[in-house]
Amino acid sequence: MILAAILGLVSAQDLSAASPPPALIVQPYATTVPAGTPLRFVTVATIDSRSAIQGQRVALKLADDLLIGSQLVLARGTMAVGEIDALSQKGMLGKAGKFSLRPLFIDIGGERVNLVGGREQRGRNGVAAAAVTTALLGGLGLMITGKSAILSADSVVHGEIKADVVIAAPATALPQ
């Protein structure tokens, strides 16, 4: 009788020891996002080659949810940082302004997820107008410039994840 009671106690202890601690279930799990995963960003503000400077950082916003399987890894609207990589101003002889914008990284709690990709934006070329004006009016036509490059807000910039990265899943649930 006593033995059976002791055995019962022991088995009850074993069971309680075998059940997983609840903390493990609550913790969000991390997802590996492979290099080359495509991401679509949009610009937050208008960028103009007249006022921009090379190396300037600009805000970008993730345009779509990033799902790995059914797991939401990065929610739409997550902010990213881009940079004006190269820039040249408009000039005489119909030269148009241009710049290239590349996504740099997404900052997640101080950890950076590096990105590659980008887009180039050019203003309208004024070479034809300069040529015609020069033919008609002489040297005055040389003064004609092209247009500055302008990228309006909400313009799409394509990027990719640069290297395999582990991202902790956000606490927010998937919208149904």
Next chain:
Amino acid sequence: MLAAAAAAASLWAQPLPEAAAQAAVKAVPVPPSPAVPAVLLPKGTMVRLMVLKEVNSRDHRAGHRFALRVDEDVTVNGVTLIPVGATGWGEVVAAQGTGGAGKSGRINSRLLYVDANGRRVALDGQRDSAGSGGTGQAVVSVIAFGPLGLLMKGNNATLKAGEIINGYTSSEVAFDSAQSASSL
């Protein structure tokens, strides 16, 4: 009473030289580093660099090395491993001068390394730049000046002072955390 105290004092005093001797013996084979944990700078970490002095396709040829300055702290777990102001180096890989009919110059350069906290961190990264100009501009100048317009050259390619280039560390580097902290 006094004798007992003296005996007790001698008992206390005796183990000390032995311990010191043991410590001295032990200190020889053990390297001093294990007490200081290393901080790892992962491969692929971005380093923002600024060109300090203009590099152009007119004055510089392949092999020319130019200085760069780190423009943003690189921190790992709150420890600054590469501080702002650290010196880096880049190299011109290919340079092409300007030519007639609006041909513009080109310059290709790559990043080499950054020196910080007594470590040399190798970098990946390159920059291709071309001078403005081109056929369109040559056509306009021919219309304006006749055949003389063909003599018009394009512009040299330049890496202007203050231009930003992003590099990425090409391998994992271990930093001495105490050294990194003391240099802040």
